[in-house]
Amino acid sequence: MRLLPSILFFVACSEYSLEEKIDNNLGTDSGETEDVLPDTAEEEERDENAPVAVCTVSPQTVTPPFQAATFDGSGSYDPSGSPIASYEWSLITRPNGSSATLPFTSANQIPGFYADLAGVYTAELTVTNQLGLTDSCVVTLESLPTQNLWVEMFWDQVDDMDLHLIAPGGSYNDWDTDCYYSNCVNGGLDWGVLGDSSDDPSLDLDDIDGLGPENINIYSPQANGTYKVVVHDYTGSAPMDTQGGNNVTVNVYLNGGLAWTDTRVITGDGTVTEFCEINWGTQTVNPL
Numbered sequence: 672m673r674l675l676p677s678i679l680f681f682v683a684c685s686e687y688s689l690e691e692k693i694d695n696n697l698g699t700d701s702g703e704t705e706d707v708l709p710d711t712a713e714e715e716e717r718d719e720n721a722p723v724a725v726c727t728v729s730p731q732t733v734t735p736p737f738q739a740a741t742f743d744g745s746g747s748y749d750p751s752g753s754p755i756a757s758y759e760w761s762l763i764t765r766p767n768g769s770s771a772t773l774p775f776t777s778a779n780q781i782p783g784f785y786a787d788l789a790g791v792y793t794a795e796l797t798v799t800n801q802l803g804l805t806d807s808c809v810v811t812l813e814s815l816p817t818q819n820l821w822v823e824m825f826w827d828q829v830d831d832m833d834l835h836l837i838a839p840g841g842s843y844n845d846w847d848t849d850c851y852y853s854n855c856v857n858g859g860l861d862w863g864v865l866g867d868s869s870d871d872p873s874l875d876l877d878d879i880d881g882l883g884p885e886n887i888n889i890y891s892p893q894a895n896g897t898y899k900v901v902v903h904d905y906t907g908s909a910p911m912d913t914q915g916g917n918n919v920t921v922n923v924y925l926n927g928g929l930a931w932t933d934t935r936v937i938t939g940d941g942t943v944t945e946f947c948e949i950n951w952g953t954q955t956v957n958p959l
């Protein structure tokens with residue numbers, strides 16, 4: 672095994688030719704090279720001529736769902752100095768319920784990626800050089816809610832589920848105390864201290880025809896009382912109302928950390944399902 676350091680050295684230094692590598696190894700050892708030398712000269716040539724994929728993301732942490740991130744593979748290179756022939760990106764992991772996608776593109780940079788749910792997103796970049804050889808790298812992006820109260824919902828059968836957040840002392844479908852698609856998209860309700868928007872709710876995402884997600888958040892919830900999370904299975908959904916079981920997941924984040932999650936089966940149509948109560952003062956979430 673004593674030749675391993677020199678093998679690593681040669682792999683790292685592309686200015687050495689294949690012949691030089693083999694000559695060097697054969698010239699310094701006559702009996703132990705079989706275990707450490709490449710199987711064939713052809714295989715070694717492929718390694719030496721392969722491109723090097725380098726991928727980054729900026730920023731590395733975003734606030735969902737509106738802070739954009741840029742995936743960047745422009746640091747990738749080919750040892751020969753030739754330009755990279757193609758870049759192929761794919762999103763290989765994302766949080767359950769996320770609808771985020773990467774565009775199918777040959778660009779080395781992908782700006783404007785939006786993480787719709789809290790959690791981790793992993794992108795893989797594969798670069799191909801002029802010889803058709805490839806290399807891959809992966810990079811992760813974390814999506815962390817900065818709103819102190821963050822409630823997100825998604826489901827697994829096509830329908831229109833609606834997320835409702837009810838203020839302390841409020842009631843379902845009440846215009847002033849229930850935040851939902853009709854009255855709360857990007858804000859619009861004044862809860863807590865009048866004129867202070869930091870304790871007001873906002874429905875950032877309203878999904879009608881897919882699998883979600885939807886989310887409602889508050890930067891600084893009021894300490895007294897409890898908020899209630901309710902899911903309404905809207906009747907007359909386009910393109911369809913699912914009548915069978917639909918797995919609906921609600922995640923509640925308090926101060927950036929996942930405090931509660933539950934998946935419930937909603938069956939039929941038009942139902943109203945209470946999921947949980949959130950007591951901001953005690954930082955507790957209780958199922959309903």
Ligand SMILES: [Ca+2]
Binds near residue numbers: 831877878879885
């Ligand atoms: Ca909806």
Ligand SMILES: [Ca+2]
Binds near residue numbers: 862869871
């Ligand atoms: Ca307010």
Ligand SMILES: [Ca+2]
Binds near residue numbers: 832905906907
């Ligand atoms: Ca429905």
